[in-house]
Amino acid sequence: MTDHPELHPAEAYTVRLPDRPRPIVIIGTGGIVKDAHLPAYRKAGYPVWGLVNRTVARAQALADEYGIENVFGTVAEAVAQAPADAVYDIALMPEQYLDALGALPDGAPVLIQKPLGHTLEQGVELRDLCRRKGLIAAVNTQLRFAPYVEQARRLIAEGAIGEVYDMEVRVSVDTPWHLFPHVFGLERLEINMHSVHYLDLVRSFFGDPDSVSAVTVRHPAKDDVANTRSTILLRYRDRPLRVTVSTNHDHAFGPAHEESFIKWEGTEGAIRAQMGLLLDYPEGGPDALEIVRLADKAAGWQAVPFEGSWFPDAFIGSMGAVQRFAEGSVPTLPTSVDDVLHTMAVVEAAYASQEREGVPVTVPEEAEAR
Structure with a gap:
């Protein structure tokens, strides 16, 4: 049998918990956090240190439900008090990613909700920011x-x-x-x-x-x-x-x-x-x-x-991959921003294909009688 990529899956795809789970700061408290992130992290035993949402009352309600001690209205406030080894989990809309990433400490591990921007151009901008800040950055392509x-x-x-x-x-x-x-x-x-x-x-x-x-x-x-x-x-x-x-x-x-x-x-x-x-x-x-x-x-x-x-179990694996790579227990991060930017290139190509409307169908005219 020919040697193809699917025969050599990354070690991080074998879902295991990190050796030393790090505290998590979740930025955004929308439906995906309530329905998937928090249930998954509770099931896995991942410690959620804090929640961030501009509507503090909404974050506080989830914090009360899940026994989370720290609630903040801005990313800057959370970063100022968060543990040095915190992992940041961004669960916002793509247009909000740049500001959130810019407020994180350089070198921090971060999991960014998909998609990586609304366009490939936005994805490149996000990747470049992650590189400048030295972030250990992955995208939550949890399927x-x-x-x-x-x-x-x-x-x-x-x-x-x-x-x-x-x-x-x-x-x-x-x-x-x-x-x-x-x-x-x-x-x-x-x-x-x-x-x-x-x-x-x-x-x-x-x-x-x-x-x-x-x-x-x-x-x-x-x-x-x-x-x-x-x-x-x-x-x-x-x-x-x-x-x-x-x-x-x-x-x-x-x-x-x-x-x-x-x-x-x-x-x-x-x-x-x-x-x-x-x-x-x-x-x-x-x-x-x-x-x-x-x-x-x-x-x-x-x-x-x-x-x-x-939902919610795949979110255990996507967060686990970031944490395991950050601690050095797996050699690669298959969902890294650099990798998932290639997914955004496929998305962009699909929309470009739609705009070009395929190959026109032409029927040859009947040849004139000689």
């Missing part, structure tokens, strides 16, 4: 650490399905955009705020694609949100590999035919992971991970055991 992805990554690296020649992500659900009021008015929505997870996940397996083709469109009756349906093709020039990401957030016709899965097919078998979180969001449906082997095809698809779900 890489979802428990079913972790198990699929292990199986693929072990050669359980042979050489992977196809990866498909398909999402067809009714997304309740009213739960995310910050997306209203954005010029870019679906790829930048949602499919970025899948593009990043693909890169974490196969590396950077050589080219991208995409169609992304809005719903004709939803003038308040931008593009909500996308089809993205990633091309790997030197491999017989097909990668497709297909998302439809406008499937409002009931749960009978909703879909939310990742599938890898290989020369010796296939793996399918159901992302239950997106089915009937935010309540969610069941997760599942299955494998089928051609050598035992009659046995059909077999369940693969795993523990946890995307």
Whole structure:
């Protein structure tokens, strides 16, 4: 079997707790912090030292619920009192990242919420700031650490399905955009705020694609949100590999035919992971991970055991990767700002492909009779 990147996953993808968990300062206290960050850190036993939010009362309510002692209205106030070894967890909107990063101590470990800016240009600006300040900076592309992805990554690296020649992500659900009021008015929505997870996940397996083709469109009756349906093709020039990401957030016709899965097919078998979180969001449906082997095809698809779900468990892994790299217990940080900037380049290429509208179809005229 050809030696491909997916056969050599980074050590940080094997989710383990850091040897010495560092105190965490969370900047921002929106829904993602309440629903994922804080439940994950409580489950892992990560110490949350403080919360920062310009609406202090909102932060204080979460602090009271989770027993967090310190609450601040500004990043500068938190930095002035935080422990020297604190890890900063930025859970803001992309337009607020620069100011927050600029207020951090030079050299600090930091986990930045995805996406890394609204555009590639903004991503470059953020990367350059992190470099100037010497920050140990990662992006919270946490789907890489979802428990079913972790198990699929292990199986693929072990050669359980042979050489992977196809990866498909398909999402067809009714997304309740009213739960995310910050997306209203954005010029870019679906790829930048949602499919970025899948593009990043693909890169974490196969590396950077050589080219991208995409169609992304809005719903004709939803003038308040931008593009909500996308089809993205990633091309790997030197491999017989097909990668497709297909998302439809406008499937409002009931749960009978909703879909939310990742599938890898290989020369010796296939793996399918159901992302239950997106089915009937935010309540969610069941997760599942299955494998089928051609050598035992009659046995059909077999369940693969795993523990946890995307929310909140993947956030344990993304924070753990930063802390483990900062303490030196893993040699690389696969979700570093430098790496995830490549994901933003894929996002940018997808939007550029949409703007170019593909290859025009031309039908030759009938040749004139001689």
